[in-house]
Amino acid sequence: MDLSFLPEWPLAWPTAMAVAVLALLAAAAGEFAVRWLRVPRLLGYLAAGTLFGAGGYLLQWLKIEQLPIRTLQFSMSFAAAVILFDVGLRVSFGWVRRNPALLGSSVLESALTFAFVYMVMQAFDIAPLAAALIAAISMSTSPAVVLSVTRELRSQGQVTERTLLLTALNSIYAVVLSTLLLAWARVQTRGVLDDFLLHPAYLIVGSLALAALGARVFLLVVGFVGRDRAAQVMVMLAVVWIVFASATALKLSPLLALLACGAFVRTFDEQRLLARTDIGLASGVALALFFALSAAIVDGTVLFDAWLPALALVIVRAICKIAAVSATAPLAGITLRKGFLTALGLMPMSALALMLTHEVSLLNPQLGAQTLAVLVLSVVILQIVGALTLMVALKASDEARADGAHRA
Amino acid sequence: MNADTGLVFNRSALLTLGVELELQLIDRRTGDLTRGASDLIALVSKKSHPGEIKPEITESMLEICTSVHRSFGPVVAELQQLRDILVAGADRLDIEVAGGGAHPFQRWYDRQIYDRPRFRHVAGLYGYLAKQFTVFGQHVHVGCENGTQALRLLHQLSSYIPQFIALAAASPYFQGVDTSYDCSRLNSVYAFPLSGRAPFLTDWPAFERFFAKLKALGVVESMKDFYWDIRPKPEFGTIEVRVCDTPLTVERAAVLAAYIQSICRMLLEHPEPLDSEDIYLTYNYNRFQACRFGLEGQVIDGKTGASRALHEEVIATLDACRPFARELESGDALDELERWVRTNGNDARWQRETFQRRHSMAELLLESADRWRGSPAQASTEPYATLAG
Numbered sequence: 001m002d003l004s005f006l007p008e009w010p011l012a013w014p015t016a017m018a019v020a021v022l023a024l025l026a027a028a029a030g031e032f033a034v035r036w037l038r039v040p041r042l043l044g045y046l047a048a049g050t051l052f053g054a055g056g057y058l059l060q061w062l063k064i065e066q067l068p069i070r071t072l073q074f075s076m077s078f079a080a081a082v083i084l085f086d087v088g089l090r091v092s093f094g095w096v097r098r099n100p101a102l103l104g105s106s107v108l109e110s111a112l113t114f115a116f117v118y119m120v121m122q123a124f125d126i127a128p129l130a131a132a133l134i135a136a137i138s139m140s141t142s143p144a145v146v147l148s149v150t151r152e153l154r155s156q157g158q159v160t161e162r163t164l165l166l167t168a169l170n171s172i173y174a175v176v177l178s179t180l181l182l183a184w185a186r187v188q189t190r191g192v193l194d195d196f197l198l199h200p201a202y203l204i205v206g207s208l209a210l211a212a213l214g215a216r217v218f219l220l221v222v223g224f225v226g227r228d229r230a231a232q233v234m235v236m237l238a239v240v241w242i243v244f245a246s247a248t249a250l251k252l253s254p255l256l257a258l259l260a261c262g263a264f265v266r267t268f269d270e271q272r273l274l275a276r277t278d279i280g281l282a283s284g285v286a287l288a289l290f291f292a293l294s295a296a297i298v299d300g301t302v303l304f305d306a307w308l309p310a311l312a313l314v315i316v317r318a319i320c321k322i323a324a325v326s327a328t329a330p331l332a333g334i335t336l337r338k339g340f341l342t343a344l345g346l347m348p349m350s351a352l353a354l355m356l357t358h359e360v361s362l363l364n365p366q367l368g369a370q371t372l373a374v375l376v377l378s379v380v381i382l383q384i385v386g387a388l389t390l391m392v393a394l395k396a397s398d399e400a401r402a403d404g405a406h407r408a
Numbered sequence: 409m410n411a412d413t414g415l416v417f418n419r420s421a422l423l424t425l426g427v428e429l430e431l432q433l434i435d436r437r438t439g440d441l442t443r444g445a446s447d448l449i450a451l452v453s454k455k456s457h458p459g460e461i462k463p464e465i466t467e468s469m470l471e472i473c474t475s476v477h478r479s480f481g482p483v484v485a486e487l488q489q490l491r492d493i494l495v496a497g498a499d500r501l502d503i504e505v506a507g508g509g510a511h512p513f514q515r516w517y518d519r520q521i522y523d524r525p526r527f528r529h530v531a532g533l534y535g536y537l538a539k540q541f542t543v544f545g546q547h548v549h550v551g552c553e554n555g556t557q558a559l560r561l562l563h564q565l566s567s568y569i570p571q572f573i574a575l576a577a578a579s580p581y582f583q584g585v586d587t588s589y590d591c592s593r594l595n596s597v598y599a600f601p602l603s604g605r606a607p608f609l610t611d612w613p614a615f616e617r618f619f620a621k622l623k624a625l626g627v628v629e630s631m632k633d634f635y636w637d638i639r640p641k642p643e644f645g646t647i648e649v650r651v652c653d654t655p656l657t658v659e660r661a662a663v664l665a666a667y668i669q670s671i672c673r674m675l676l677e678h679p680e681p682l683d684s685e686d687i688y689l690t691y692n693y694n695r696f697q698a699c700r701f702g703l704e705g706q707v708i709d710g711k712t713g714a715s716r717a718l719h720e721e722v723i724a725t726l727d728a729c730r731p732f733a734r735e736l737e738s739g740d741a742l743d744e745l746e747r748w749v750r751t752n753g754n755d756a757r758w759q760r761e762t763f764q765r766r767h768s769m770a771e772l773l774l775e776s777a778d779r780w781r782g783s784p785a786q787a788s789t790e791p792y793a794t795l796a797g
Contacts, residue, residue: 092436095502156435157443157467161502227767266437273772275439332499333451398467399443 049295088262
């Protein structure tokens with residue numbers, strides 16, 4: 001009997017199929033989280049990712065199938081790119097001009113976080129450079145978690161807007177500072193000082209220039225396609241992809257380039273094209289995939305390598321952000337209470353911080369491993385706890401939609 | 409005065425003027441209504457300012473009220489001052505403030521009721537009507553010396569109501585569609601059971617008896633439960649004209665107030681007879697014409713049966729009350745009013761033109777917010793008369 005029409009064993013799955021299976025799991029788990037646990041949808045996505053990742057290990061252990069980690073990683077990066085662009089769109093840098101105390105608040109919360117986390121890491125005998133990198137990255141709040149929860153609750157108001165703004169700003173500081181630190185590391189190992197500023201300058205100026213170019217292209221084309229939602233989403237995905245791919249090819253920072261690209265779109269948008277542009281659905285899909293994928297590929301083996309410093313980081317970071325943002329709230333035009341709630345909104349960290357570490361590892365693997373050891377557990381804790389504190393903050397400030405917010 | 413009903417009419421200086429404007433708070437990015445009333449009020453309350461800045465029924469609206477004035481000049485100055493304080497505060501919170509009688513595309517089910525006992529009570533009683541009631545009006549208070557004078561002025565003023573509606577109309581778009589009305593806001597008000605016109609009672613004791621009966625029946629608790637087009641406001645000692653949409657600029661709001669004040673003065677000096685309720689025969693018809701067609705609405709004179717367009721009606725009234733306006737130092741306001749009627753028409757017309765130019769309600773809203781700030785408007789150049797012809 002000729003059975004050659006049947007597929008050969010083992011089956012050759014296209015690697016992208018793993019993403020599709022995960023997406024299916026995530027959609028169901030997200031709904032489960034909202035309907036039965038009454039927690040943010042993203043926790044369901046994370047759970048789906050974790051299950052999927054565990055299943056992957058099992059298959060690998062049984063030597064049945066290998067998870068296509070590279071495909072998953074790549075998909076996650078692209079999803080992150082979409083998220084960063086969307087967060088950028090929501091951030092009004094004009095606001096900082098009109099209310100400079102906000103910038104003060106932002107600089108203070110990041111500076112305090114950096115200083116104290118650095119000191120605590122030193123206390124745990126972590127090498128100065130690694131400690132500084134950990135401190136730099138822990139300044140950042142997760143744009144993905146903030147975007148996901150504010151979207152889901154359809155929240156509006158000062159706590160929402162300020163959380164988004166401060167998140168974008170501290171993410172930018174984190175990228176810039178970690179880049180400078182990396183450059184410093186190279187100077188230390190090679191003992192030459194002349195290129196200390198050259199690399200960060202290339203990276204920052206280059207990323208911003210690319211972002212500005214991307215923003216112009218986006219506005220040009222989106223202005224031309226008008227109000228067709230599908231076309232708007234297509235333009236967005238194309239620009240994000242072009243900026244992302246160019247940043248990678250030019251060895252720039254995709255993180256900075258995409259965040260800045262979104263913000264530039266908003267700044268350059270004199271014709272107010274954004275008011276009629278809606279890419280919300282696409283960014284919702286990107287968020288779901290991002291959380292599921294990040295949980296699926298997280299390296300569980302290093303999770304508890306440095307649990308004590310990780311816990312200390314979580315606590316010190318929380319205290320610094322709460323103290324700084326609450327204290328500056330009256331200056332920045334809101335009540336102490338709303339300042340405190342905004343600070344709670346700044347708690348989340350996510351795999352975006354780990355992607356920053358990933359950029360570090362590419363340039364300096366040893367340093368990357370040290371920072372990762374502390375950050376992985378902090379991120380795992382703070383994306384769950386942070387999502388919950390943000391939800392609590394938005395509800396306590398009455399900014400979440402009153403009824404059926406979870407069903408939205 | 410009857411103390412039981414709580415309807416003591418406090419005496420006011422005759423023809424003093426106060427203006428209340430309900431305003432919308434707009435998201436700078438999307439043009440949608442946004443929540444921010446309590447934050448903005450908390451912020452501006454730190455600055456000393458004349459008048460009042462108060463919360464309204466939802467977090468997306470607030471109200472500014474002037475103090476009591478005698479003429480147009482101080483009213484416009486105070487409104488500008490209040491506007492500047494609001495705009496400065498809103499800038500620090502990254503939101504926009506705008507006039508207009510309704511938000512063109514807000515979804516009423518997204519509105520959050522402002523946290524105050526009365527607002528919660530209203531929301532509980534009227535259900536979705538309360539949230540759909542996110543419409544924005546201008547209320548003009550005119551001082552009266554006693555209740556009977558107030559009621560008599562109220563009924564005489566009723567024949568001018570269509571003019572006020574047409575001049576102030578600024579709510580052509582509602583819930584995302586062109587309603588075809590210049591003023592769609594009053595249709596929302598009409599859904600409430602105690603809306604429309606006040607009963608034809610021309611002396612205060614009779615009104616007190618009417619109120620006491622309704623109160624005993626449990627229909628109303630206070631004067632606040634009446635949503636009439638004009639209602640007496642005994643605690644202020646005023647009558648309150650409530651049919652105007654909030655205009656897009658404070659200047660326009662002040663001009664409308666001065667026009668109402670001038671007509672009141674004219675009516676006090678040359679009273680019109682109030683011998684029969686027949687003065688209301690054409691009231692609802694004329695009111696509808698004003699809401700639907702604005703200044704091009706055709707109104708019918710109940711006495712003569714003559715019909716004419718509201719813009720002609722306004723010009724005729726302007727001519728008649730100009731001497732009284734001059735006595736009130738409001739002559740400039742009436743000149744300005746005549747200029748609009750002859751050139752640009754009402755705000756509803758500007759809103760439709762802006763929408764046609766920008767093809768986007770969000771952009772219409774953001775341009776309205778620009779106008780509220782006092783930036784030069786993209787004024788229509790086409791004279792109104794050619795459209796009317």
